[in-house]
Each structure stands twice: as C-alpha cells, then as structure tokens.
Amino acid sequence: MQSNSAQPKISGQNCESKDGDNVLHPTCLVCEVRACGLCSELNNESLIKLQKITRTREYKAGEQIFCDEEPLQNYATIKNGIVKLTKILPDGRQQTIGLGFPPDFIGRAFKDTNSSFAIALTDVTVCTFPKELFNGFLSSLPKLEHKLFELTLNELDQARELMLMLGQMSALEKVTGLLIGFSKRLHHSNQLQNIESDINRFELQLSRAEISDFLGLTIETVSRQFSLLKQKGLITIENQRQIHILDRPEMEEIAGHSPF
Amino acid sequence: MQSNSAQPKISGQNCESKDGDNVLHPTCLVCEVRACGLCSELNNESLIKLQKITRTREYKAGEQIFCDEEPLQNYATIKNGIVKLTKILPDGRQQTIGLGFPPDFIGRAFKDTNSSFAIALTDVTVCTFPKELFNGFLSSLPKLEHKLFELTLNELDQARELMLMLGQMSALEKVTGLLIGFSKRLHHSNQLQNIESDINRFELQLSRAEISDFLGLTIETVSRQFSLLKQKGLITIENQRQIHILDRPEMEEIAGHSPF
C-alpha cells in the first residue's frame, strides 16, 4: 500500500497577492464549490483571510492524498473529482468507509492523525488548508466551525447508514444500494455546482475490487450481482463502468433505502 | 417495535428555582458527569443558564428514549446507565449503530428527526434539553458547540471503526472485539466519573439477540463464539452476562484493534 505516484501538482492562489490584502483571488472567484462548500458560509472579508492560507493541489487517479500513519498536515475541500476514504488492516483487508464528492471536506479536525487513507478515485483537485492555521480560523470564525460541524453530522449519518448496509443487507441489496446511492450523491454534487447531469446515467468510478472493499464482499460476488441486475433488465453497463439505471423505482425497492 | 412501557419518571431541576436566577442547582452540583460531559466546558454562569432548561429523566431498562419517526423533542446527556442506538428496517432487521455511556450526548443536532432509536439497556438517567432552546444555546455559547462538535467527531471515528468490523471481521473477531471494546468503553466512562472498576470484569448489558444485532450475526453464532472463547480459556462467563477476561493480550490480538 504505497503511494503509487509522482508528487501532486501544486498551484497556488497562495499567500501574498500583489493586489494587496483585500481582494478576492481569481481562484476563489471561479471556484467550482465557492457557493456550496465550507466557504459558502463566509462573507468576502473572511474568505479573503482564509484564501491566504489555501493552496490548490491536484492528484491523479490512484494517488494517495493522505494516509493512516503520518501526521496530518493539511485539511482540504474537494473542488473536483471523487475521493475514497478507506481503512487498511495489517493483513491487507480493507474497508472503504466513505466517498467524497465536491464540495466535501476531508481530514480529521482537531486531531493530528487520520485513522484512514484518502485516495483519489479520479483525477482530483482540492483546496488545502494547513492544519494549524485552519484550526485558528475555526476558533475565530464561528460560522466556519458551524458549517464544518454540520458537514460532520452528515458524514456521521452516512456512516451509520453504511453500518446498516454492511451488517444487515444481502449482496444484491448492497450492490443495488451502492448504485442508487452513488448516483444520488454524484447527481447532488453536480446540482450544487450547476452541472447538468442525468441521475440514471453515470460513470461508477470504482473498480470491482474497490466496490468489494466498500461493500464487504468479494470481486466475484459483486460481479455476479451486476450480472443479475443486467439479467433482470434493471441496468445496463458499458465499458465496465458506465452505468445506466433502467428501472430506478425497482432498484430503490431492492435497495430498501439509500446508504448515502 | 413499540415502546414497551410506562412513562419515564421526570424530576426537575427545572426552570424557576426559588433561590433566584444565579445559583447553581443542587442537581448540577452533584451531577455524576458535571466534570466530563458537555457541561464540562461551561463556566458557572453559562451552566446556570443551561440548567434552567434542563430536566432529569429516568428510564427503565428496555424503555425507548426516542425513536425513528417522531419529531425530536429533546437532546440529552447520559448521567447513568447504558443506551443503545439502533436502526430498524421495515422487515424487522435491526442494526445497532452504537452504544452510549455516561457522559455521552444523544440526539441529532440541527435536525428535527433522528434516524435511529435510542433504547435504555440498563436503567438510565439522562439530563434532557428541549431542542429549540438548546439550539439557541449552541449559537450563543461557542464553547458548548465546540465541545459537542468534538463529541460528534469521536462518534464518527467510532462509527468508522465499527464499519471496518462489520465489513471485514470474522464472527470470532467481532465477538472478541465487542468484549474488548465494551470493557474499554465502560472502564473509561467509570474513570471519568471516578468510579472504581476492573477493566477485565464487567457486566455485558446486552442479550445475545442484542449482541447479534450489533455485530451483524445471529444469536447462535454469537453463542458459539462465546463457547469457543471459554473453551480456549480466554474468558469466563457467569450468569450469562458477567464477563471475566482472563487473557486480555490474547483477546486483543484476536480482535486486532478495538472498535470503540
């Protein structure tokens, strides 16, 4: 489980802009998630302050954004792409504990280490905040802390839905639930960014192995459930990952409820 | 899944005390979790304000503290006893998503409904806060909100550990992990309250059915794992629930890591 890759590209709206101290940097002005992410609760003045400590970073699909052991340096919000959060046991077993879509926040607030890995599923762009400085901001901007708190509560709700799925659902229910949940989540993320999207057609950015690590199943079982869903005429799949949900009501019926 | 019981006993340090407005009520003065719970971050002045909206409530073992559907009326901190949080599917399947020990907070902040049930495992005493009033307090007392945020982050960490357990662990690992985790959690709660306790001897306040709902197993499988652990000489059980861990290192080795 090594980081499989070159250094991420760093490009900075960083620190001292020559325009002086009170201008919103272009990177924020055109930010995909300016209006819906953590920053959405900030007025211009606060945002200008926050902006000074941020950097934009890009990761290629498969790159590790942070890991288990090493002390956490940065928090981040996802501007673009999909991130998986995953726990890895010494013996190699792996449990994916969540997916991050724009404008999700990643990193464990108020702690020096994460207890999981964050890995880019697609090419990913994030906006990073150095840990110490960001913690300072949290204390001085109650609105920021409040927003982060709400995002955290949503994550907790999600984690608990996922627990229900992992503990009680059959393989078919799990796979169906993943498709329904992933599509909802992706569509929602797109809507927040005013990106046109069809909730029933999407690219499932996870390999079969990644899906099985998420659902607590094996690759083969996941594959068999996909075949079953195709056979039942509920979905079609092109190029392994391009999903088309044909009968959403029936799928939702099988999934019982959505895990996201 | 009905509430199986009489109305909980209500006793109030409530509202207008005759001593005037600026005295700490006796109930808070002798509170078991005054120093470690949500209130621990409040100075006397804030606590006096908060105290005015609180009520002490008692529930018998088995009673429902709140449920799934009905709009949430109150938040609470646990003063005494153990609470289980659980999700129930229409078809009767059930997944317990966490346990609450003193001084844990229960209830979903900033939302009108919980998406789970809270059920008293033992006789339980809680300190309740009416939702609306408490939300007002959160906005006006940043320290209170911050503390609640930290508690929520801990819960999220726990939920994710549990996901790892549900998705990847064998039956034996799950049962062992539960025993190790439950004992740690209980011992920790006792320590916070300066209650003497032996981490390796405790009453597991869950029926086999409740354990199986927690671990995503059946009653029979849970029972077999207990028998196996006894056979290996790692634990003894008296009266079905009184657990004595004989070889903690070996148990921790099997559990791999603790789910709490």
Add this chain to the structure above:
DNA sequence: TCATGCAATTGATATAGATCAATTCATAGC
C-alpha cells in the same frame, strides 16, 4: 418444591457468499 416461560446453548443441516480456476473482455503498446 415444582411448573412455566424465556434466554442461551448445542446439534444437524442448508445456503449465501468465498475461494479457486478458467475464460472472456478491454485497453495499451507495438
């Protein structure tokens, strides 16, 4: 003390999903 009833254990069997083993499919490089 004995019946009653529910919880836990233990045993026998069934099965969903895991594991092992070929194929088949898709993408990348030549």
Add this chain to the structure above:
DNA sequence: GCTATGAATTGATCTATATCAATTGCATGA
C-alpha cells in the same frame, strides 16, 4: 491490425455462518 496484460465475468466447489430444531439453564411465581 495484432499481441500482451490486467480486469471482469463465469463456473465449480468449499466453508463460514445462517437456519431449523432440540435441549439445557435460569428466573419467576404458584
């Protein structure tokens, strides 16, 4: 276009856990 390589599918078998069925244990009340 063709070959090589890893991913996905499909098939055959195995196994951990579920399910079904007694049996045992323990608490309650007559």
